[in-house]
Amino acid sequence: MAWYTRKAPPAGRLIPAAALLLLLLHLSAASAIGVNYGTLGDNLPPPAQVANFIKTQTIIDRVKIFDTNPDILRGFANSGIAMTITAANGDIPALTQIGYARQWVATNIAPFYPQTNIIRVLVGNEILHWGDESQVSNLVPAMRTLRDALNQAGYGAIQVSTAHSLGFIENADIPSMCRFRPMYERVLRPLLQFHRETKSPFMVNPYPYFGYSPEKANYCLFKPNRGVYDRGTRKMYTNMFDSLLDAVHIAMRVYGYGELGIVVGETGWASQGDAGLAPGMDNAIAYNGNLLRHVQSTGTPLMPNRRFETYIFALFNENQKPGPLAEKNFGLFWPNFSPVYKIGILRSEQHPKPIAQKIPAPPPFKTGRSPPRSLPKWHFLLFFLP
Template identity: 50%
Template sequence: MRSGGADGSIGVNYGTLANNLPPPQQVAEFLLRSTLINRIRLFDADPLILKAFANTGITVTVTVPNDQIPHLTNLTSAQKWISDHIQPHFPSTNIIRILVGNEVISTADHLLIRTLVPAMQSLHTALVSASLHRRIQISTPHSLGILSDSTPPSSAKFRRGYNTQVLKPLLSFLRTTSSPFVVNPYPFFGYSPETLDFALFRPNPGLFDHHTKLLYTNMLDAQLDSVYSAMDKLGFSDVEIVIGEIGWPSEGDIDQIGVDVSTAAEFNKHLVARVDSGTGTPLMPNRSFETYIFALFDENLKSGPTSERNFGIFRSDLTPIYDIGILRPKVINRRRIFAVFANFFIPLRIVQVRSSIPEKNPGSPAQGSPEKRWCVTKPGAETVALQRNIDYVCGLGLDCRPINEGGLCYLPNTVKAHSEYAMNLFYQTMGKYKFDCDFDKTGEITTINPSYGDCEYHA
């Protein structure tokens, strides 16, 4: 799987249409230290936010505003956009995807719709010229308004006029570039008083699809399978699906039922559990979906009904509006206790490690494996280049603690040994592609496990 591929992890949409939000640096630190959220999606490419998330390891999706789409069909403009908005921040900020516009087809703006795919193609070409196309994907999010005849799910197809003229070439582009089809399914916008339980993952009679003989017990599964059916009819069932936006407001207008804090908490808690389970849907069993909850904060400057301003899961002071199981346990006191004892015991531990673990000898590792692969340093690689590898990988925010002093892989304390651990960490994290072990010709792939003693090289 490529960097940032759909792996079922939970992300959040970081909207900024509010005048009471905390500084981006504070938000980044909060998400990293206090939550399990490891992905954010921005509705622009705000340089302050991109800078704030540098070296956190949190993956970032940026968005090209709709009004810029026609200009980006020009390759020079696309290259300038990448140069201005992406290259100053990558790779320290882990940008994984560029979304071109937001729900463009639903705008019914013919100029935007006509230029959408050409703009995506130009941006991808610009990424290729900057050697970033293997790291950053190009896609665009869609509302479910692109579907017609979506009940039952097996009958769904894309709207006439857009299916072959826009969506087929778009899906072809996504397949060619290994990018996902991004959709914004909102059970909140599809429910009625009669289907509230179906939308909220509560016990309900369900929806039976007579064609497939499958029973749907919640609205999200039905929506996703409707998208899948429409893609399948065009021959693109192999393209990954990412949930770009999904959520439930905690406050609404007086005539809305099921719009309150407890119901929002119920929906999002079930959503997180559903995504984490990896059970998939009736038509896509055992499949995970990269999912972005809408939204990180309430946005008090948005127009429209009350609910539009109340999708946030955190207040502006970073306290939760409700708990959905994404906060890390509080371990402040245990950390303080550990810090006190560490001052006394770390030196002793180092002495013991030096006396019990021999110097690492990559030439005589424990065992080989015909299936597993590791990334190791090439013989004769220069120390300066290997130090650059360490700085690059650890600068991305990947877990380099094992090669820090006192870590299980700290000894032997050499640039070569530390670089080898970091290079393998990057190779495994990014999906085990051969080019992820190149490191300017200083790395090579081996089937010989380089682990030693208590130091484990993951595979």
């Protein structure tokens, strides 16, 4: 069966325009739409301006950063925006020591919380993919020790988690067949147990962008298609995003942790790139616009009553990111806050159906800021390998 097209929806299921408008306005008010705020650019605005823009001009209510940049944490003070911050991969071995973990909290949490609404600390980023053996083996002990340090400091409301690329699963294209790769079991079982004990979410970074081909285009972009039927679950999938989330859910269920919450730490689409089929303005508009509506609606076939806290990659186009041209063009906005394209993320764009519109690039302006980091995306090709 062709797995990239789906059947037309049954008659009588269309939503009147007025009702749809009310639905979208309600969803935007109750949404958990976040964005990854990377800073690999020499022309990006000051964090306080970024915080004010997000709060007053967009429906975004949460932000994820790839470090503990104090300028960003100060800039977002009193904004109410929920912040997820990240401890560096290189800090993981030291974080297994309670003294170091306490000092880390004293340096990176205490000066900013609660004025800055830090809701979560990620211990490293994609450690199972990028980390060395010391980082991988110490990941869960570091998470436990940091959790203890947060509790001792009176910050028990702050969750501890870590973000994963989907390189840790196999058979990702068929949810019922998906399993965690055996080589990661020694880490994932205690990690999932930690999430159960602390009621914290399992964070994954699904990228249909890296599964794109002309044959799968509509399936990747949430466009009408015939769908793919999973005989194991007896569920029909009409988009790759849902399929990937349910694949992770099945792998978690096999280990006995199917009840755990899942957070989408990164997903997105490049609006420009070198020679290739996936990057492009039209595809970025389709994917991110449809994603925005989808994650505020119905869940997945196997998790129909769940809403997924979702962080789009990325807030800005970042002109100093390494790698291919596409790496610099995942942003929703230019550094002067004008949209790269319109998908309904701005409050001024709230219509029954967000207007997808290409926007010409503005001239850059420079602020002299030195760039911290966000990670390249090309490595996600791994999870589509057998």
